[in-house]
Amino acid sequence: MSRVRIYVPRETTAVSVGADEVAVAIAREAKQRGADIELVRNGSWGACWLEPLIEVQQGDKRIAYGNVAPDDVPMLFEAGLLEGGEHDKRLGPVDEIEYLITQERWTFWRCGLTESLSLDDFLAHQGFKALTKAWEIGADAVIDAVTASGLRGRGGAGFPTGIKWRTVADASGEQKYVACNADEGDSGAFSDRMLMEGDPFGLIESMAIAGFAVGANKGYIYLRSEYPLTHSILARAIDTLRDAGWLGEDIQGSGFDFEVELHLGAGSYVCGEETAMLESLEGRKGIVRYKPPLPAIEGLFGKPTVVNNVVTLASVPNIVNLGGERYAGMGVNRSKGTLAFQLAGNIRRGGLVEKSFGVTLRELIETYGGGTASGRAVKAVQVGGPLGAYLSAEQLDTPMDYEAFVEIGAMIGHGGIVVFDDTANMAQQARFAMEFCAIESCGKCTPCRIGSTRGVEVIDRIIEGDNRDANYDLLVELCDTMEDASLCAMGGMTPYPVRSVLKHFAADFATGSDT
């Protein structure tokens, strides 16, 4: 029998539920049986609820088995794993799994498919095709394609990427930088991580394209410290590319120089804000800078800098390969293309779902997510991280569209979707929003620093029933002040989740009796 390839993801979620142990068990079992196997560590397809999800290559098909535990491995071999044999945990060919095949994988298409750290596998799957094409068509044409695509920043603010790149390209100065924001602080968000772990070379190629387009020869990745596995994967990917001449001077004889430096954060949420991130990259406290000047004009070390989120950047290679119009042809209104939504919290089938904009929350949560994990009713859904509003079950038909969300006082942000069932106490969630702001505030503005601490106290009093009406008014006033007088969205948007709870779940404040 010829050598059989078995895929076991090396990705944080899969590993967090036992993928490494499964890989060890497979290797051990194969050895005992004298079976010739090749263990491939791929990224995750994003069907997190099926992790550890392993696959066995059979001809041109990959047969998937889900929720595999190390103890299952001997029985799986017994059942003919190496021939894709029948077993309770057999899911069938991976490319027939409903959750996956109905997605529109523009940005995440290599995730799960390829061996994350194999440069050969990357090159066999269009690796560096876009960078090479960028060299052919020239920097201007790359920026034009990105502009035509309608791509907007996936880090939260939704700023048009093409305009940002053009600004940096046009800015004067010899030295320019690309800074990739991999701080991914939002709860419910893990798409940046999945991309970096599943397609690390793809991210670096994307950064090189950005660098080529704007005239930058150096890129920085600012990665949060909570992602140690991601860090080791990225570090190895960078080394591999350097050794292979895909990073450094005169890359592949193109005349283009590009280097990447990997930095770690240190547990500060606000360091995901772009100017705080730049401060941190320069070795200082992550305190938000006043804008202007924009980072595009005066960014890292005072030089013009493209700051982009991981997913924003990783959307670019296919825009270069297939054309901006193709991307703009997906989505709705001013929300073009796809977004990698992340289903999290109390959800039966949590994971990553890349779909065109315009899909509704209900479709994501019900069709993909299968409702709550607890089987109870959905009570609230927080979209866009800790600064995003809590939506009620009545709002699930809202289409995923930046502007439609703004209209209902919410935001799509990074596309994280956190589901709560009907046991959740939303007053506690409002309190947490204020508490989180108090913990993470950079301290520059008073409304954010002091207002959030006051907010926690006031909410506690409302919950206890202490002067409820007066404290309720005070809370609304506090929210107004924070919104009006904060420098960044930390203080400026913390009121969003709070107000949404006041609006949709006011009854949850009434647990204490009024005194």
Next chain:
Amino acid sequence: MSVRKIAQRYDNRAEMLVQVLVALVQQNGWISEDDIRELADALNLSRADVHGVVEYYHDFRTEPPGSHIVKLCRAEACQAMGGRELAAHAEEVAGGDTTLEAVYCLGNCACAPAVMIDGKTYGRVDAERLDALLASLAEAAS
């Protein structure tokens, strides 16, 4: 590795201060007054500057941690799956040589609640699984 050695690995560049501190915490678990003094010297910064940075970031512990560090995710997706109750349970059962810390998202939100133990992330952690994980730490020690 000594503080000076770590600083040297970053060419004693002042703008690498955060990276040097990250490496130091990874190695020693915390940052001491002596470390701060030596770093200020090596990177040609004032001690107050280094102090400010150490105080600013949550990761930079200024007390030695216990022999194990358990970070419990206290953010929303984990809250939605019983993270608050898990944290309360952890407070009750964790041994004295274990440092419990809050963390706000480990990026494992689809398999909540999530916990990081000595740098490794675990998912779908209910009270029972946490007990087993903590017990395996104790076992490894004895």
